[in-house]
Amino acid sequence: xxxxxxxxxxAAGAAGALGAVWPLSAGLSxxxxxxxxxxxxxxxxxxxxxxxxxSGDPQPSSVLLWTRLAPEPLAAEQDLPEIVEVRWTVxxxxxxRRVVARGTVAASAxxxxxxxxxxxxxxxxxxxxxxxxxxxxxxxxxxxxTAPSGPVSKVRFAAANCQAFHDGFYAAHRGIARENVDxxxxxxxxxxxxxxxxxxxxxxxxxxxxxxxFTVADYRRRHALYKGDxxxxxxxxxxxxxxxxxxxxxxxxxxxxxxxAPFLQRRAAAYQAWxxxxxHRDGASGDGALPDPVIHRxxxxxxxxELTVLDLRSxxxxxxxxxxxxxxxxxxxxxxxxxxxxxxAWHVWANSIMLSQLRGRPGxxxxxxxxxxxxxxxxREVLGHVHSSGLEDLVVVTGDWHSAFVDDLRPDFDxxxxxxxxxxxxxxxxxxxxxxxxxxxxxxxxMGAANPHLKYFEGNRYGxxxxxxxxxxxxxxxxxxxxxxxxxxxxxxxxxxHVDRGKAGSYEDPATKNSPAQYRRD
Numbered sequence: 173x174x175x176x177x178x179x180x181x182x183a184a185g186a187a188g189a190l191g192a193v194w195p196l197s198a199g200l201s202x203x204x205x206x207x208x209x210x211x212x213x214x215x216x217x218x219x220x221x222x223x224x225x226x227s228g229d230p231q232p233s234s235v236l237l238w239t240r241l242a243p244e245p246l247a248a249e250q251d252l253p254e255i256v257e258v259r260w261t262v263x264x265x266x267x268x269r270r271v272v273a274r275g276t277v278a279a280s281a282x283x284x285x286x287x288x289x290x291x292x293x294x295x296x297x298x299x300x301x302x303x304x305x306x307x308x309x310x311x312x313x314x315x316x317x318t319a320p321s322g323p324v325s326k327v328r329f330a331a332a333n334c335q336a337f338h339d340g341f342y343a344a345h346r347g348i349a350r351e352n353v354d355x356x357x358x359x360x361x362x363x364x365x366x367x368x369x370x371x372x373x374x375x376x377x378x379x380x381x382x383x384x385x386f387t388v389a390d391y392r393r394r395h396a397l398y399k400g401d402x403x404x405x406x407x408x409x410x411x412x413x414x415x416x417x418x419x420x421x422x423x424x425x426x427x428x429x430x431x432x433a434p435f436l437q438r439r440a441a442a443y444q445a446w447x448x449x450x451x452h453r454d455g456a457s458g459d460g461a462l463p464d465p466v467i468h469r470x471x472x473x474x475x476x477x478e479l480t481v482l483d484l485r486s487x488x489x490x491x492x493x494x495x496x497x498x499x500x501x502x503x504x505x506x507x508x509x510x511x512x513x514x515x516x517a518w519h520v521w522a523n524s525i526m527l528s529q530l531r532g533r534p535g536x537x538x539x540x541x542x543x544x545x546x547x548x549x550x551x552r553e554v555l556g557h558v559h560s561s562g563l564e565d566l567v568v569v570t571g572d573w574h575s576a577f578v579d580d581l582r583p584d585f586d587x588x589x590x591x592x593x594x595x596x597x598x599x600x601x602x603x604x605x606x607x608x609x610x611x612x613x614x615x616x617x618x619m620g621a622a623n624p625h626l627k628y629f630e631g632n633r634y635g636x637x638x639x640x641x642x643x644x645x646x647x648x649x650x651x652x653x654x655x656x657x658x659x660x661x662x663x664x665x666x667x668x669x670h671v672d673r674g675k676a677g678s679y680e681d682p683a684t685k686n687s688p689a690q691y692r693r694d
Contacts, residue, residue, distance in 0.1 A: 176657045177212050178339050178605075195246055196393050205246035205393075213341060213659065214400030219243040220252070220307050223396060224405035227316035228451030230355060230412040231471065232296035235316050237262070238451035239304045241285035245396040248389045254281050259305040260289050266301045266313060279306070282462070284392055284448040296321035297474065314409040317354060324474030327641040328352060330411075333359035333418075333524075333571025334601035337398050340656025344602040344636045346403035347651055347663035349410040351638055354473065356411045357481075359571030360418030360524035361604065362450075363394050365442070384423070386438050391445030399449070403659060413451055416467050416481050418524040418572055421446050425542045428486040429500075468503050470510055477641055478515060480507065481522045491546030498547040499554075507554065511561050518641055518673075521568045526577070527551065528596050529585035531622040532615070543572070555583040558593045565673055566594030567646050569639065574601040575612070575631035576650055578669055579623075580677055588624050592676040597648045597669070599637040603656055606631050616690025627678060629691040633666060646671040648678075 184193045191197040195209035206216070216222035220241040228236045237260060242250055255278050262273040273293065279285040287304065294300065297320030304311040330348045348356060365385050385394050399405055419426050422442040423435075431439070440462075447454060447463040454465050467483035487500025499507060521527075526543045538545035545551075558566060558581075568581065577598040584590040606612070612631035620626050635652035648669045653661040667684040671677070680692070 177337075177341065178656070180212065181338050195397055196390075202244035202247035206244070209246060209397060209400050214397065215402055216245055216400055217312055217405065218309065220309060221304060221311035223399045223449070224408055225302070225304060225311050225314040226408035226451035227302070227314060227412040228415060229453040229469070229471070230317055230319050232319045232321040233294050234290060234292045235294065235300070235318055235412055236451055236453040237287070237289040237291055237302055237304075237314075237316070239287045239311055240448060241279055241287075241306060242396060245400065246393055248393065250281070250285060252281065252285055255279070256285060256306055258287050260287070260291075260302065261305075262291055262294070262300050262302045264298070264300060266315070268301060268303060268313065272300070284388075284445070286448040288452070288454070290453060294318050297324070312409060316412045319472065320474035322474060324476050325642065327354055327473050327477045328638065329355045329357060329641075330636055330638050331357045331359055331522075331569045331571070331599050332407075332602050332636045333599060334361040334574055334604035335398070335404070336361075336364045336601075336604040337401065338364075339605050340603040340634070341659035341661070342401045342403040342407075342602055343653040343656070343659055343661035343663070344403075344634060344651070345401070345407040346660065347653065348636055349403065349406040351411075353411055353638065356407065356413045357479070357522050357569065358413055358415050359522060359569065359599070360416055361420045361572065361601075362415075362417065362446075363391075363398050364420045364604070365391075365394070365423050366420070386441065388441040388444055391442050392448065395445055395449040401659075408451070414471070414479065414481055414522060415450055415452055416483060416522055416524050417446065417485060419485060419542075422485070426485065427488050427490055429489060468506065472515075472517070475515070476517055476643065477520055478517045479520050479522065480510060482507070482524070484524050488547075491541045494549065496547050497550055498544060499550065504550065504554070508557050511554075511557055511563050514561075514563055517565070518646055519563060519566045520639075521566070523568050523570045523596075525572045526570055526596070526598055527568050528577070528579035528581060528598075528625060529623060530619065530626075533618045534622045536622060552583055555581060555593055559583050559591055563593070564676070565646075565671075566676075567639075567671060568594060568596040569637070570596055570598040571601070573598050574604050574606040575629065576600050576633075576666075577626065578628035578648075578678055578680075580625040580627065582625055585623070585625055592625075594676060595646075595669075595671050595678045597637060597639075597678075600630075600633055600635045600650065600652060602636065603634060606634070612690040620691040620693060626691070627693045628667075628669070628680065628689060630666065630689040632688070632690070635663065635666070644673050646673075647681075
């Protein structure tokens with residue numbers, strides 16, 4: 173019988189007994205917290221590498237390796253020395269016999285005993301295996317890959333987003349772990365900061381009441397709970413990841429440049445814990461200073477694909493201002509310069525929130541101005557620059573919506589004669605709750621009528637996307653799972669869309685065009 177994690181928590185909340193089942197409730201010892209997590213289907217790797225291993229930001233001769241020592245993953249403080257020496261090894265075989273790099277790094281309590289090792293001198297376009305050793309124990313073996321430096325005939329990568337632990341198992345990550353992909357892009361909402369009161373998300377109560385998180389210790393424990401899903405650890409160990417974030421890594425709908433001292437303290441705590449728990453290559457000096465992660469970056473993959481990772485939280489102003497910004501001045505200048513000097517390649521933007529305009533009904537207002545719809549002038553400026561610069565072959569991959577969309581991108585979405593300058597694929601969520609089937613059935617056609625650039629909407633399923641890129645075509649395969657209650661739920665392909673090189677706009681593959689959807693433009 174499958175365990176319905178979401179319904180169990182909601183039932184406990186409704187009965188006023190959430191503290192008895194929520195692993196992060198006050199008064200629980202680390203062992204009791206772990207027992208509660210395991211009752212919800214969590215498990216962990218052997219100590220001290222309970223949270224697994226990961227790699228990220230692959231480049232032609234370098235990759236970032238990560239782990240974090242947490243013998244008691246759900247403890248507020250780890251019973252470890254201030255400094256722990258951690259050995260790392262990289263090899264060309266899974267048994268780690270053909271070693272090509274090794275070293276030792278200090279894991280400090282200041283950064284949660286996390287380890288971030290930038291390994292250099294590697295061969296481009298090659299698969300490697302790696303592991304860590306500390307306190308007499310060895311971690312699981314992870315697999316990673318460097319970016320190629322010369323021409324390649326194909327790139328395959330996966331995109332995932334929105335993985336609320338309380339909403340179900342990560343069967344989507346189990347699917348990603350088994351995909352033959354070069355890398356993974358995570359588009360944000362890796363954790364959710366809010367709590368559950370009577371089964372309803374709430375941000376006004378502390379974590380010890382089943383509520384929200386505020387301190388570094390709170391955020392560390394929340395990350396550790398999420399990594400208690402074995403499929404997430406498996407996906408991290410299987411492929412290198414590129415990462416951006418959205419709002420729930422800190423707090424719902426936040427602006428990185430707003431708020432008083434309490435919010436700034438909370439944001440700093442969230443950013444630190446995020447860095448401690450992610451395979452993120454930061455510009456930190458390595459002197460033990462607290463991180464202030466820089467997310468946006470541009471990376472190439474064999475001359476075939478240029479990946480631009482955007483940060484749409486840290487530098488944004490408030491929404492709906494005439495001169496508002498979602499990118500911030502420095503990141504916008506960097507993005508526009510990249511557009512102007514773009515190489516002849518597919519251009520993929522990793523974008524955490526929807527870029528396309530989305531009206532709820534014909535003649536209606538914008539549905540969610542926390543998206544780019546709340547920053548109209550800057551969106552017109554950026555997409556207008558795409559058009560005026562002559563950039564071709566732009567594909568934007570997006571998360572956040574808990575549903576799948578396919579949109580044409582135009583500098584002016586209200587003018588159907590405005591040129592199509594690219595395609596946006598918004599992926600299903602891993603687990604985070606979508607709108608109801610009845611809402612989707614009613615509103616899918618309304619959104620289609622209100623947004624002439626919208627080609628496809630499907631909101632009843634969960635999963636991830638796999639993108640297959642060749643010199644001639646960009647293909648988006650929408651993978652979906654069968655049941656959030658089943659950690660081994662099978663994965664199927666719901667539908668596939670294609671974009672042809674040199675021709676803006678997408679089209680659905682004829683073989684999957686009869687798949688279920690709440691809206692598709694004929």
